[in-house]
Amino acid sequence: MKLFNSLLTRLGSRGAQRVLGWATLSSLAGTAVLALLVVPPDATQGDVQRLMYVHVPAAWLAFMSFGVVFLASIAYLRTGRTQWDRIGVASAEIGVQFCALTLVLGSLWGQPVWGAWWTWDPRLTTTAVLLLIYVGYLALRRVADSPTRRARWSAVVGIVGFVDVPIVHMSVVWWRSLHQEATVLRPGAPTIAGSMLGTLLLAVLAFTLAYTYLMVVRLRVGRVEDRAATTILSTPTRRAQAPSRGAAVLAARRSHHA
């Protein structure tokens, strides 16, 4: 986790951030070309199966994001360092984007294949619960009244909430499900054609780059917003004189969540 923290710090330099941004954009574009134009369609589902190359990486990255929240939460409770809280909230925010994307992409895939946008299937339901847990994590940060309490409460939710991740993964094994079973992360060899597996792994790599890039940018946002909040608190005269609407909104926002 210390290595992860140090990697994010190194990538935070302006040059590294720019390189990472372009690498992310080009890898996502390259993966889209491969997935849409090069890889053959699925023998049973046809072209709609091409949604797998965005749906599955989005799901894996949501899991990974919440895994980072879990580890950062443990690190925060052990050390009390604000940096771990910043990493936790940054990863939760990005994980929520990926998790929501997973559900919507799954819905787009489900309609032509299952004939339904949504069904209360175990995999879908546990994923929706996962999304709600981390939306709750972010909402909780807005109601806690002190930065320390906010960080401690959200660290507890970050640890307890992660319990749902293995449940989502195992839901297709434990319960009868419409959703197909794992084809890559399973005991034994992957049950997927080589060209499809290669493209899927490239897509996962591109999404991982996107996650890393967004983490670097989001951590910078956290640092700058913290500096703004500190500045507001240390300039009482100006604040008392005429706080602008933006200043008041940001002050209120920073006092409630990171």
Added chain:
Amino acid sequence: MHDWGFVAAGYVLTGVTLLSYRWRLAVRVNRAHRLVSALTGRPRSEPRR
């Protein structure tokens, strides 16, 4: 052809989600920089992105 509509929607939505989140982060960081500049009277220390 019908399937391609779902596929196109999925890929466009993925791109829009990632780009719009990046854009919102840029808005937040610029707003915070502007606020610090306004309160301290100093120009922002980092260039606008």
